[in-house]
Each structure stands twice: as C-alpha cells, then as structure tokens.
C-alpha cells in the first residue's frame with residue numbers, strides 16, 4: 001500500500017514520460033464503437049432498423065431522465081447523503097463526516113441509468129485483460145466490474161485484481177481518495193467509493209485502486225499508462241439491464257481519464273462521430289492530446305459549473321433556414337454523446353416545430369414519441385432546411401441528417417424532445433462535427449468534419 005501513495009505524486013510525470021517515448025507528438029486516438037456495431041457488447045443482429053431506432057429513442061429518454069435526476073440529486077446532496085444511500089455493509093464511518101458544508105461542489109456520475117450509445121476497449125492490468133467500457137463525458141470516475149461481484153454484468157469474465165501484478169488498492173489517506181468527496185468510506189483502510197443518483201437507479205460500490213491501463217490506438221500501436229486511479233466495483237444492486245462492464249469517465253473532475261492524463265495530453269480530448277447510417281460498419285474516433293486539436297473550429301467557453309461531470313454551453317438562438325425563431329431565453333445546453341436525441345425547452349421546441357411545418361411541405365404523420373414526423377412516400381423534394389444553433393458566439397449548422405431521423409421506411413422525424421430543465425445537444429446532432437474539449441482553458445471547439453476520414 002505504501003508504494004501506491006508514494007507513486008501517486010509522480011503519476012503525471014510517469015504518464016508524460018511514457019507518452020513522450022511512445023508518441024513523439026503527444027497524442028493518440030482510440031476507437032469509439034457504436035451500440036449497434038458488430039463489436040459492441042449490445043449488438044443484436046436480429047433487430048429490424050425500426051426496432052433499433054425505437055430502442056435508441058428509449059435509451060435517449062432514459063439518459064435524459066438520468067440527467068434530470070443528476071440535477072435533483074445535486075440539490076438533494078447539498079445537505080449531505082441522500083436518504084436513499086445505504087452505507088456499504090461492513091464499512092466503518094466515512095472518511096469525513098457525512099454532512100458536507102452547504103454548497104460544497106458534489107461530483108456525481110451519470111452512468112447509472114441505461115446502457116450507452118458508445119463503447120471503447122480498455123486493457124487493464126498485468127497481464128492485460130480487455131474490457132469493453134462506456135466512455136462518458138457525464139462521468140468522472142473510471143470503474144470496471146471486478147471479481148468477486150455477484151451482480152455485475154458478466155457477459156465476459158470480470159477483471160480479477162488478484163491476478164494482476166500491477167494492481168494496488170489506495171488507502172483512505174491518499175489524495176485520490178480525498179478527491180472522491182464525499183462519496184467514500186473506509187473499509188479495512190482501503191478507500192471505498194459508491195456511486196448512485198438515488199431513487200430507482202442502481203449504485204456501485206468498490207475499492208479505489210491504481211492499475212496500468214493500455215489503450216490500443218487506431219494506428220494499431222499500444223499506449224501503456226501505469227498508475228491510473230480507477231474503481232474496482234464489487235457490489236452493485238443491478239447493472240444487469242446495462243451491458244456495461246465499466247465506465248471511462250471523461251468529465252472535468254480530477255479523477256477522470258482526461259484529468260489524470262493531464263499535461264501529457266495537453267488537457268484536451270475530442271471526438272468525431274460518424275453519421276448514423278454508417279455506425280454499423282464504421283467506428284468513430286476518440287482523440288487525446290495533439291490528435292484532439294480541432295482545426296478550423298469555432299471555439300467558445302463552456303459554462304463554468306465547478307467542474308461537474310458534464311460539459312455545457314449556452315443555447316442563445318435558433319434559425320431555421322434563413323429565418324430566426326426570434327428571441328429565446330438562453331438555456332444551458334449539455335453536449336452529451338450519451339444522448340441520441342437533442343432536447344430543447346418545450347416552448348422553444350414548439351416554435352421550432354411550427355417553423356419547420358411552414359418550411360417542409362411533406363404530409364405529416366403522428367409518431368407518438370417524437371414531436372414532428374413526415375411521410376416521404378409520395379414525394380422526393382423533401383425541402384428539409386438546415387437548423388442553426390447559436391451557442392454563445394458560435395453558430396453550429398445542423399444539416400438535415402443532424403436533426404432528423406428516419407424511423408422507418410418512409411417516415412422521418414425531428415430527432416428532438418422537450419426538456420424544460422436544460423437543453424441537450426445529442427449525438428445525432430453531433431455527427432460529422434469534430435468536437436474538442438480543452439480542460440485547461442475550459443473551452444469547447446466545433447468544426448464541421450467528415451468523421452469517416454478521421
């Protein structure tokens with residue numbers, strides 16, 4: 001245990017040195033595997049295209065619900081532990097008194113709601129064990145299911161820390177443990193985390209540890225990163241509905257993958273999502289360091305939310321074709337690759353739908369789920385306009401494929417839902433944009449791109 005504490009202060013230097021030798025240009029890229037790609041653990045070849053879309057809409061609804069839960073949880077949490085949190089059995093008292101000072105910034109995960117839309121491969125330990133995990137800009141902790149874990153998702157064998165020579169538990173007085181504030185307990189002097197949103201959502205409990213991570217890059221080489229802090233989950237009350245063996249937190253918190261790699265990746269990462277029509281045959285890219293520099297971009301500041309586990313900007317206006325919807329109340333818009341659909345405030349979405357009805361001259365059909373659908377069976381001159389989002393000083397042009405979704409043979413629907421609490425820029429809207437996150441300057445960059453040529 002002692003070695004792990006002394007190792008930690010040198011983590012970023014070690015990571016930097018390794019990256020420097022392996023990557024003269026300080027960058028690397030890994031594959032993002034879509035839910036419906038044959039290499040995804042959720043791949044189901046028997047689903048029809050329209051079943052697949054329906055499942056995707058359900059996942060997106062669940063994700064939006066989880067984001068809303070995050071915010072209510074956040075408020076609830078200001079006065080200490082939510083009543084829905086059972087302390088892990090066998091635990092001693094928390095490392096710190098449970099009642100955190102009012103207003104303390106609370107970090108929480110968004111992981112717990114659904115299975116996700118993208119996966120990535122991580123290789124863990126010595127010798128390496130490959131785990132297909134969910135990269136999540138809405139999470140901070142990296143965690144995987146570890147032996148023993150009776151209720152963990154087990155399509156493949158779990159990671160077994162006992163068989164890895166590079167695994168060490170982190171003690172309660174380690175710096176990473178203090179960064180878990182306040183969702184931690186001491187169990188036999190090992191730092192133990194737990195994560196949940198409360199009501200109706202599963203939690204995970206496990207040991208905070210350090211381990212060597214290996215990433216297979218898109219060029220086929222491997223990046224080995226020793227001493228990354230991650231959670232080894234042993235207790236959960238139900239990840240069974242989610243085909244998730246682990247989460248790679250990409251949020252702003254100090255324990256996220258991006259923050260831990262820190263200066264060795266110039267504090268930046270990016271992704272470029274290939275269009276829906278290609279997600280079954282192509283993977284997208286998640287880039288770090290110099291690979292994450294977005295050329296030709298519009299760059300804006302993100303909302304300074306105290307480095308919570310998500311990235312957000314303000315939505316200040318919408319234009320349909322050449323016509324502005326007029327003034328709207330600015331809302332926080334979360335840039336979330338875990339959501340398929342885009343969400344707008346109900347009143348704004350209504351105005352957008354009205355404007356689109358006037359612009360698109362196809363017959364409308366009811367879908368029951370999505371607010372506006374058209375029957376394309378009789379016409380070919382669709383006339384779908386671009387939809388331009390004003391995000392601070394940036395203008396993001398959503399092409400028809402960023403805003404509309406073919407839900408069956410002849411029916412195309414607006415891929416948006418109402419949400420009055422905040423807006424979400426979903427992953428359909430993000431397709432064919434290279435989107436970069438700079439955690440040092442807390443800025444986000446958008447550039448239209450052909451993500452198939454990444």
Ligand SMILES: *[C@@H]1O[C@H](CO)[C@@H](O)[C@H](O)[C@H]1NC(C)=O
Nearest residue numbers: 068069070071072073420421
């Ligand atoms: C979301 O907004 C609605 C309407 O403003 C409000 O009633 C509800 O409490 C909010 N939910 C959360 C989780 O903040």
Ligand SMILES: *[C@@H]1O[C@H](CO)[C@@H](O)[C@H](O)[C@H]1NC(C)=O
Nearest residue numbers: 088089090091092187188189
């Ligand atoms: C703590 O360690 C003791 C002795 O190794 C063990 O018997 C006990 O099960 C451990 N407690 C927990 C909660 O892991």
Ligand SMILES: *[C@@H]1O[C@H](CO)[C@@H](O)[C@H](O)[C@H]1NC(C)=O
Nearest residue numbers: 084198199200201202237238
């Ligand atoms: C897991 O525990 C939480 C908190 O106690 C609870 O709200 C939730 O319903 C449980 N989930 C499952 C799948 O049992």
Ligand SMILES: *[C@@H]1O[C@H](CO)[C@@H](O)[C@H](O)[C@H]1NC(C)=O
Nearest residue numbers: 320321322323359384385386
């Ligand atoms: C939008 O404005 C441009 C430039 O004024 C014009 O060329 C174009 O035809 C207009 N488009 C529509 C759909 O009105």
Ligand SMILES: *[C@@H]1O[C@H](CO)[C@@H](O)[C@H](O)[C@H]1NC(C)=O
Nearest residue numbers: 326327328329330345347348
């Ligand atoms: C902005 O919000 C206020 C308060 O909710 C509301 O009265 C007003 O109508 C909104 N303005 C627009 C342009 O939607």
Ligand SMILES: *[C@@H]1O[C@H](CO)[C@@H](O)[C@H](O)[C@H]1NC(C)=O
Nearest residue numbers: 363365375376377378410411
């Ligand atoms: C679309 O229009 C065609 C031709 O009018 C009609 O046969 C078909 O039932 C319509 N589809 C839906 C989903 O309404």
